[in-house]
Amino acid sequence: MSAVSPRVSSRLPVFPWDRLEPYKATAAAHPDGIVDLSIGTPVDPVPELIRRALAGAADSPGYPTVWGTAELRDALTGWVERRLGARGVTHRNVLPVVGSKELVAWLPTQLGLGAGDRVAFPRLAYPTYEVGARLCGAEPVPYTDPTELDPAGLKLLWLNSPSNPTGAVLPAAELARIVAWARAHDVLVFSDECYLELGWEAEPVSVLHPDVCGGTHEGVVAVHSLSKRSNLAGYRAAFLAGDAEVLGELLAVRKHGGMMTPAPVQAATVAALGDDTHVREQRERYTARRTALRTALEAHGFRIDHSEASLYLWSTRDEPCWDTVAHLAALGILVAPGDFYGEAGARHVRVALTATDERIEAAVKRLA
Template identity: 65%
Template sequence: MARTRVSERLPEFPWDRLTTYAARARAHPDGIVDLSVGTPVDPTPSVVQEALRGAADSPGYPTTIGLASTRQACIDWLERRHGVTGLGLDQVLPVIGSKELIASMPGHLGIGPGDLIGYPELSYPTYEVGAVLCGADALATDALTAFGPQVPALLWLNSPSNPSGRVLPVEHLRKVVDWCRERGTLLVSDECYLECAWETEDGWPVSVLHPDVCGGSTEGILAVHSLSKRSNLAGYRCAFVAGDAAVVGELLAVRKNLGLQMPGPQQVAMKAALDDDAHALEQHARYAARRAKLREALLGAGFRIDHSEASLYLWATRDEDCWETVAWLADRGILAAPGIFYGAAGSRHVRVAFTATDERVDAALARLA
C-alpha cells in the first residue's frame, strides 16, 4: 500500500495564499508596508552581538541540555521579571526556536494516534501541525466543556495570544491548571509574548508557572519562551522550555538521540540577552509608540480593534470577510494577515503587526488617512 506523504496531511502553509495580495501591495508607488508577519526589524542588541562574537571560537559539540549558566539565566529571568520561583536547573531546556519545539513536542512525548490535543480556538497554526505530525486528533476550542468525556493528552494555552493579543487572567489560568491536573493532561503554555503587554487590566500578563497560578508546583505544566520578540533574536533561534522536571527530562532524552542542540555561541548570546533588561525596555517603548500610531490610524479608517492588549499585533476588523479587508489594505500598499489563518473564528478580522520600521509605519499612517 502506498504511504501517505506527511506533507499531504499537513494544513496548507498559510502565507502561500498571500502571494497575490503581496504583489498588489508592492505595486504601490511608495512600495509595500508589510505588516503581515511579526518579524523583528530593529537591530539585535549590542550586548548580545558582543557576547556572540566573544563565543565564536566553538570547535566542540554543544550538549543538548545546554550550559548551566544559560539555564540559570532562564531561571533568574523568570523570577526577576515574572515572579516564577523554585525552579531548578533540571527544569529548564534551551531549544532551537520555539516553533520547532511546539511542532515536535507531541511526538517526542509519545503522543500519537488515538490521543487528543487541544489548542485555542484562535491560535498559532503550529499547534495543529504538531498534532498532525504525530497522528493525534486535534480540537480547537476555548471551552473546557467542549472535550466532554474525552481527556486530552496535551492542552495548549497561549497568553498573550497570537493573533488576538488577548491576555488570560490569573483566575482562568488557575482553573485550567486544576482541570488538567485532575485529568492527567499535560498543560503547555506558549508564553512567547509575555513581555509584550500594553493595556492589560490586571497589569503584566502572568506565566502559568507563577505560584498564584500553579500553587508553587510545576507538576504537569510546561511553559515555552522565546527571545525572538523581546530581544530581536529571531535570527538566532533562541528559546527555552521550563516546568515539570520529569517532562523536561523526557524531552531531553529524545532530543539527545536526535542531536537537537542549541549551538554554543547562541547559548552565550541567549544568557547575555536574558541578563540585560535595559534593551528589552527600550524595544518595548519602540513597539508601544508604533502600536499607538497604527491603532489610531486604523480606528480613524473605520476599523474596530478587539482585544490586542498584548502581543505584537492589532486584531482589527471592518465587519466583513477578512479577505475583503486584506484586499482593501493591499490596494493601499499595506499587507496584513487574514484572520482565517488562525482559525474559523478569525474569518472577519485581520492581524496587523507593528514590527515594521518607523518609516514604514509612518507610510501606512499616510495611506490609511
C-alpha cells in the first residue's frame, strides 16, 4: 500500500459502528442475552413466493445485464406507477442497482463529480451520503433547509423522506418547493425513499408524484430498496426511477463497471414487487413492535420525536446520546447513538424495530 498516496480511506470518517463495540459487549453480558436494536437489519423470514422465484432462477449460467430483463423493467415501471403515482414511466425511467447503500456511496463518482463540486444532504442523515461525497473528492454540505444553500457548485442534492434516523416525513408541498428550487438552479435531486412503504402517522409521498414533480421527471430520481419492505437486505435488491437522461448516463457507466444485479435476484425482485400481501403482513409485525416499544420507552422516561414513519423511534432522555447508550446497554439493550447521523443528533438515540417478537418482549420487560 506504500505506493498508494494518499489513501482513499483517509478521506473518510471513522466507521461509526466500531465505536459501539464496548457497549455491545456490555449488553451481550446480560443474563438473558442482548436485545440488539441498533443496526436495523431485517430479522423476519423472506416471503416464500420470493424464495421460490430466487430458486427458480438459480440455473442462470450466463451474465445478467445491467439494465435487467424486460420482465424486471416491466415490474419496476408498473410498481412505480401503481405505488408512487408516477405518470409516463417507461423502461428508460428505471434502473436496477446492486443495493441502495452501494448506490448512495458510489453515485457521486458515477456522476463524474469531484474536487470543486458540492453534494448536499440533511443535517441529520444516513452517513453514507457524506461518504459518497468524500469518496469522489467533492465537498459534503449538510443542510437544514436546502433552499437556503448557495447553489454555486452544488451538483447533487439528497432528500430523504421518510428520514433515517428521525422518521420524519416531508409533505408533498415541501417536496415540491424544494424540487422547484433545485430545477431553477440546475441541481440534480436524488430522493432516498427506501422507507416509503412504512408510514405510520403520515403517508409518505414520492418525489415522482405529480403533486411534487409536476408530471415531469426532469432533474429528479427516486431511490428504492426491497430490503425493509420485503426482508431482502441479504439480496441487495434496489432500483432507481426518474429522469431518463440521468439514468441513461448511469446505465452507460455501470455497464463498464460490471454492476449487474444477479439474475436470480432480478427474478426475486419481480416476484416481490408483484405481491402486496407480504408487505401488509410485514407492516403488521412492525406495527405491533412499534407500539410495544414506544409505550415502554415513554414509560421509562423517554420522549419520542418525529418517528411518524420508517423502522426507528427517534428517542431522547434529554442527555448526551452516549449516556443513553450506556444506560440501555446496562439493561442489555443496544441502540444507535444519534451523533452517528450528525452533530444535531447528539441528544437522541435511534431505536430500531427490527428484532424478533421475543426480543422486543424482552426489551419491554427490561424497560418496565
